[in-house]
Amino acid sequence: xISLETTLRRIIVGYRAIAMLWMLSLALVSLxxxxxxxxxxxxxxxxxxxxxxxxxxxxxxxxxxxFRSWAFLGLDTFVSALILVSPNLAGSPNFVGGYxxxxxxxxxxxxxxxxxxxxxxxxxxxxxxxIAIGDRIGDPTxxxxxxxxxxxxxxxxxxxxxxxxxxxxxxxxxxxxxxEERAERIRAEERSELAAHLHDSVLQTLALIQRSSTDADEVxxxxxxxxxxxxxxxxxxxxxxxxxxxxxxxxxxxxxxSYKVPIELVVVSDAPLSDGLRSMIAAAREAMINAAKHSGAxxxxxxxxxxxxxxxxxxxxxxxxFDPESIPEDRKGVSESIQGRMARHGGSSVINSKxxxxxxxxxxxxx
Numbered sequence: 527x528i529s530l531e532t533t534l535r536r537i538i539v540g541y542r543a544i545a546m547l548w549m550l551s552l553a554l555v556s557l558x559x560x561x562x563x564x565x566x567x568x569x570x571x572x573x574x575x576x577x578x579x580x581x582x583x584x585x586x587x588x589x590x591x592x593f594r595s596w597a598f599l600g601l602d603t604f605v606s607a608l609i610l611v612s613p614n615l616a617g618s619p620n621f622v623g624g625y626x627x628x629x630x631x632x633x634x635x636x637x638x639x640x641x642x643x644x645x646x647x648x649x650x651x652x653x654x655x656x657i658a659i660g661d662r663i664g665d666p667t668x669x670x671x672x673x674x675x676x677x678x679x680x681x682x683x684x685x686x687x688x689x690x691x692x693x694x695x696x697x698x699x700x701x702x703x704x705x706e707e708r709a710e711r712i713r714a715e716e717r718s719e720l721a722a723h724l725h726d727s728v729l730q731t732l733a734l735i736q737r738s739s740t741d742a743d744e745v746x747x748x749x750x751x752x753x754x755x756x757x758x759x760x761x762x763x764x765x766x767x768x769x770x771x772x773x774x775x776x777x778x779x780x781x782x783x784s785y786k787v788p789i790e791l792v793v794v795s796d797a798p799l800s801d802g803l804r805s806m807i808a809a810a811r812e813a814m815i816n817a818a819k820h821s822g823a824x825x826x827x828x829x830x831x832x833x834x835x836x837x838x839x840x841x842x843x844x845x846x847x848f849d850p851e852s853i854p855e856d857r858k859g860v861s862e863s864i865q866g867r868m869a870r871h872g873g874s875s876v877i878n879s880k881x882x883x884x885x886x887x888x889x890x891x892x893x
Contacts, residue, residue: 530694534687535593538635539586542628546579549609552621563617571612575625578605582632593636602629603645610652614659626672630680634687642680649676770803770837771796774830777811785818787826794831797893803837805871806891812863813841813887821845821885835893844884850877864889 553572556562582602585592592598606629613620626649633641653672771793778791797803810828817826823845830839853860860877868875868889879885 530690531590534635534690535586535590538628538631539582541631542579542582542625545623545625545628546575548623549575549621549625552623556616556618556621561618564615567612567616568618568621571609571616571622574605575609578602593632595636599633599636599641599644602632603648605629606645607648607652610649611656614656624675627676627679630676631683634680634684638688639680639684642684646676646680768799769796770799770807770830770832773799773804773807774810774828774839777807778814778828781811781814781818781826785815787818787823789814789826789828791828792830794829795833797832797837800893802871802873802891802893805867806837806839806873806889809864809867809873809875809889810839810841810887812860812867813889816860817841817843817845817885821847823884832893837891837893839887839889841887841889842884847879847881847883847885849881850879 550572553568556568557565562568585598606626609622610626612622626645629645629649630642633643633645635641650673653676657673774793775791778789781787782789810830814826814828817823821843823843825843827842828839829842830837850860864877864887865875868891871891873889873891875890876888877885878888
């Protein structure tokens with residue numbers, strides 16, 4: 527959004543550019559009529575105006591703060607004064623048009639009424655001096671009108687610019703207050719939501735823990751369940767929808783709640799669920815169930831990640847372990863629910879286990 531100051535600056539500098547073009551047109555007419563006694567003065571005045579207007583445009587875009595400098599405003603008034611007396615020096619009718627008025631507008635932009643006073647006094651004084659000199663210095667009617675134009679333009683423009691600036695300050699203050707109120711309302715809503723969630727979940731879980739204080743396994747299960755609930759609530763937007771990560775988190779929570787064995791789960795990166803990933807999650811679920819039921823481990827570690835075009839899951843425990851070669855034929859939990867399921871969907875599985883050393887199940891599936 528363009529600020530008010532930028533808009534005002536563009537309008538006033540735009541007026542100066544238009545005034546320069548109008549002066550150029552009048553100067554060409556004056557030169558073409560051969561009325562000027564010294565045409566070189568007209569050419570010099572036009573060149574000065576073109577150069578000074580170009581500098582004003584550059585300052586407007588690159589260094590707008592210079593417009594608030596008294597040194598610049600003084601030099602700007604001096605240039606306009608030279609332009610104002612150039613018809614007298616050229617011996618030609620007035621060809622400057624409304625260009626000197628742009629110094630009054632620049633003064634209003636930079637310093638308000640005080641900034642407009644200096645160019646008005648200088649320009650009006652020069653006009654009065656030229657009127658007093660006589661007909662040699664241009665059209666007296668045009669000069670007389672300038673005596674009224676400069677001060678009477680400065681006053682309404684100063685008022686209008688001041689009013690716009692005050693209105694803009696009030697608008698900015700109102701928007702700031704509204705933003706603060708909105709932020710405070712959002713904070714209040716967040717506090718209310720947090721209080722409601724704590725009441726509905728955490729406080730109730732604490733009450734259940736108090737009633738189950740003699741059952742250590744139940745207390746651990748309640749505490750970990752509440753931990754998962756808080757994590758899901760805090761990071762719910764990231765776990766919403768059908769994704770590999772959300773499915774793994776839900777599976778780990780299910781096994782932990784069912785078998786009262788902590789599942790330490792870490793999931794790195796995510797991917798949309800596919801048939802292959804669903805089969806791998808089902809195989810991981812079977813591996814976690816086996817560890818929870820048979821390993822005797824106090825904790826099960828699960829690590830899952832998606833790297834490029836493949837996903838991997840590691841299920842580890844430090845339990846009793848077993849010999850994979852000695853599994854009876856009628857026990858299908860490992861051969862069918864893990865190895866067979868992965869193979870049917872194009873994945874692979876590796877089971878590393880020895881009695882007394884724990885078990886690691888490594889699953890890999892191409893996406």
